[in-house]
Amino acid sequence: MADLHIFFLPFLAPGHMIPLVDLACIFARRGIKATVVTTTANVPLIQPTIDIVNAGDASLRHPIQLLPLYLPCSEVGIPEGHENLTAFPDPDASKLVAATDKLELSFSLLLQTHRPDCIVADLFYPWAIHVAKQFATSLISFHGSNCFVPTIMSILHGGELNQDEIETERPIEVPGIPSKIHLSLSQLPNFVLRPAEFQKKMRESYSRSHGIVMNSFYELERDYVDRAPNSSNRKLWFVGPVSLQNRDLDAKIVRGRGAASMDDDYFLSWLGTKTPRSVLYVCFGSLGRFTATQMREIARGLEATDRPFIWVVWHAGEPSDWLPEGFENRAISSGKGLMVQGWAPQLLILNHEAVGGFVTHCGWNSCLEAITAGVPVITWPLFADQFLNEKLLVDVHRMGIAIGAKLCSLKPEERTPVKGEQLTKAVDELMGNGEEAEERRKRARALGETARRAVEEGGSSYENMTRLIQELISLKAVGGSSEFTEAS
Ligand SMILES: *[C@@H]1O[C@H](CO)[C@@H](O)[C@H](O)[C@H]1NC(C)=O
Ligand SMILES: *[C@@H]1O[C@H](CO)[C@@H](O)[C@H](O)[C@H]1NC(C)=O
Ligand SMILES: *[C@@H]1O[C@H](CO)[C@@H](O)[C@H](O)[C@H]1NC(C)=O
Secondary structure (H helix, E strand, O other): OOOOEEEEEOOOOHHHHHHHHHHHHHHHHOOOEEEEEEEHHHHHHHHHHHHHHHHHOOOOOOOOEEEEEOOOOHHHOOOOOOOOHHHOOOOOOHHHHHHHHOHHHHHHHHHHHHOOOEEEEEOOOOOHHHHHHHOOOEEEEEEOOOOHHHHHHHHHHHOOOOHHHOOOOOOEEOOOOOOOOEEOHHHOOHHHHOOOHHHHHHHHHHHHOOEEEEOOOHHHHHHHHOOOOOOOOOOEEEOOOHHHOOHHHHOOOOOOOOOEOOOHHHHHHHHHOOOOOOEEEEEOOOOOOOOHHHHHHHHHHHHHOOOOEEEEEOOOOOHHHOOOOOHHHHHHHOOOEEEEEEEOOHHHHHOOOOEEEEEEOOOHHHHHHHHHHOOOEEEOOOOOOHHHHHHHHHHHOOOEEEOOOOOOOOOHHHOOOOOHHHHHHHHHHHHOOOHHHHHHHHHHHHHHHHHHHHHOOOOHHHHHHHHHHHHHHHHHHOOOOOOOOOOO
């Protein structure tokens, strides 16, 4: 095999970075020379994973490299060292985007020195297409989401979006797809309804790249692939779930990328005392924020179920300000539940036999992790594409119960409040013994099996990856070309 060298450029948010670094590791383990490029402050987060893969896989032909870029924080008014989206949960993250726009020059200097054959860049770097063209390198866009989301969005755009209805919660049926899906325009993110300059640039880059790799698998979205925007002249490679593919080394990889308040062994021994499928896992991702009132309702809802739970919390301030009085004594010290501040080892928890349900914000990584673990979900989407992911889990694959969130917004105070009773009811329904609950569990388990088969040798994701590698090798042979043409 010709030596292929690929640069990977992940966006600066855990939800984007973790899967793209996983993908770089998978390429490396299939004989490709992989180099991850990130900003200085993010190097320590990625290095441990790379070290483990480099040391752990004796068959690696090329060790994975990590190259740092300087992110000009102070130029755009970002405090030094805050090189991630977590620091800027404003709706368009405009400061961080302004800073990452300035990476173009230093990134092109790296290209000049290293001359990779291909760049796999997050869709959030719309300038990647310009540098790829400048160096006659192929650009593959990395889409941290799935194919279902852009398909539904383009169907909605194809129809006339009635601007008057954007704020309303009246559900409309999405036409022309095999599953019945209702959504209201208030469940769609602003960038879909009123695309800004950044989204337009992103779309341009997307349509000029050589193709798109998705952290998803074909069987999950079979009915939506051909309906994806420009599917006839757009190459889509389904290579996920990427988190499943470094499994042999997985236990050693710290996916939290930050200090958890408890170590893995603590979770394992706590879970070990619970009966199979009895524990509820509750986590809203690293950007999920709530009002203090909503936090109290979640606590009340969890306390009122008779299920043990693990609740991952990112709320600032004194717990007494956002927990019902006495909650910690009654629900935590009693041994009923665990409350974790910050990162929790989600894959480890979801894949433990004691876990039987997952309350999720429907970020795509969490959706995939629920799917691969075969755990049914309660969906509580908050912002971005999360409401659309909810439809894929609840309406297409019928492995979840929607809590009933109606308004897509990064601002906690704008969202529909959910009562503790609603949560308790959904948990009892999800984890109870009824026939419907049993069928839902079976569907979730079956989908998990399908995901695992997809990444095994001969599976759809494995083979998509093989074809992608072959294609990049033949592109290299003809001198590389990044722009899609009708003839290719
Ligand atoms: C991410 O942002 C937080 C501030 O919210 C900061 O404390 C942390 O150091 C940042 N991490 C990196 C890798 O930039
Ligand atoms: C689809 O293709 C058309 C023309 O080929 C292009 O203008 C448009 O931007 C493409 N859309 C996407 C989402 O790639
Ligand atoms: C990915 O796999 C699916 C299912 O096997 C296949 O239909 C599709 O053509 C593959 N895509 C590419 C780009 O090879």
